[in-house]
Amino acid sequence: MRIIIITQNDPFYLAKNLKYLLSILPEHSEVVACVVTNASPFGKRESFFKKAKKTYEIFGFRFFLHYSLKFLKSKIDPNTKVMSVLDENKIPVITLDSPINRKDSVDKIKAYEPDLLVSILGNQIFKAPIINLAPKGCLNLHTAMLPKYRGLMPTFWVMKNNEKTTGVSVFFVDEGIDSGPIIVQKEVEIGDRTQEQLITFTKKIGMEAIAESIDLIEKDKVVLIENDASEKTYFSFPTKEDVIEFKKIGKKFF
Numbered sequence: 001m002r003i004i005i006i007t008q009n010d011p012f013y014l015a016k017n018l019k020y021l022l023s024i025l026p027e028h029s030e031v032v033a034c035v036v037t038n039a040s041p042f043g044k045r046e047s048f049f050k051k052a053k054k055t056y057e058i059f060g061f062r063f064f065l066h067y068s069l070k071f072l073k074s075k076i077d078p079n080t081k082v083m084s085v086l087d088e089n090k091i092p093v094i095t096l097d098s099p100i101n102r103k104d105s106v107d108k109i110k111a112y113e114p115d116l117l118v119s120i121l122g123n124q125i126f127k128a129p130i131i132n133l134a135p136k137g138c139l140n141l142h143t144a145m146l147p148k149y150r151g152l153m154p155t156f157w158v159m160k161n162n163e164k165t166t167g168v169s170v171f172f173v174d175e176g177i178d179s180g181p182i183i184v185q186k187e188v189e190i191g192d193r194t195q196e197q198l199i200t201f202t203k204k205i206g207m208e209a210i211a212e213s214i215d216l217i218e219k220d221k222v223v224l225i226e227n228d229a230s231e232k233t234y235f236s237f238p239t240k241e242d243v244i245e246f247k248k249i250g251k252k253f254f
Contacts, residue, residue, distance in 0.1 A: 001217075004116075019088075022091075032092070037096070058238060119138060146227050147233075165189050
């Protein structure tokens with residue numbers, strides 16, 4: 001099965017997880033190309049300066065410094081570079097000159113004749129031309145137990161709300177936000193992990209769930225799990241007050 005991954009040039013977690021995913025893909029599957037957009041960590045696409053300023057104002061100096069240092073490390077350490085992983089595995093990079101749903105972008109992706117699209121940290125909302133491009137559909141990974149915790153930064157919100165468990169969901173993309181039918185879910189205990197540890201853990205479990213989903217699709221053994229909109233919760237970017245409450249109950253970012 002021919003797979004195209006759609007992702008962003010994330011400087012924090014993606015390279016290691018992408019490398020792991022490529023190592024555990026089912027034998028019948030091949031990543032034939034990867035769409036890589038500009039990095040947009042911690043949520044929606046914004047200018048680098050605007051995102052940095054907002055991160056500092058909301059999360060504080062220590063958080064800002066921690067991730068600034070990780071960002072600088074990503075500039076010199078090949079193990080943190082998405083492009084290095086793709087180059088190492090001889091996977092072509094598809095560079096888009098316009099938003100992903102535009103005809104020229106769709107045509108570029110379609111030229112690789114994918115059977116399946118897999119979105120990991122995608123930072124654009126997909127419309128019908130992308131959703132329907134590949135015969136086997138388009139998958140997305142969300143690090144929460146859908147339909148709960150749709151939206152941004154689910155690891156922050158499950159900890160801020162003092163949940164005991166969270167998880168990962170791999171689902172077929174539709175035109176909603178985290179609303180498509182679910183293929184694989186895996187629940188995990190949060191325990192005393194920091195947010196950084198929880199992100200690291202759920203991303204790894206998420207790669208395994210993607211590989212499992214691909215295998216089920218190829219073998220035509222998918223049993224869909226309803227992503228019931230009547231039970232959904234949705235969260236956006238935290239406020240400074242949310243961060244204060246997060247710390248007040250003893251939660252840690254790293």
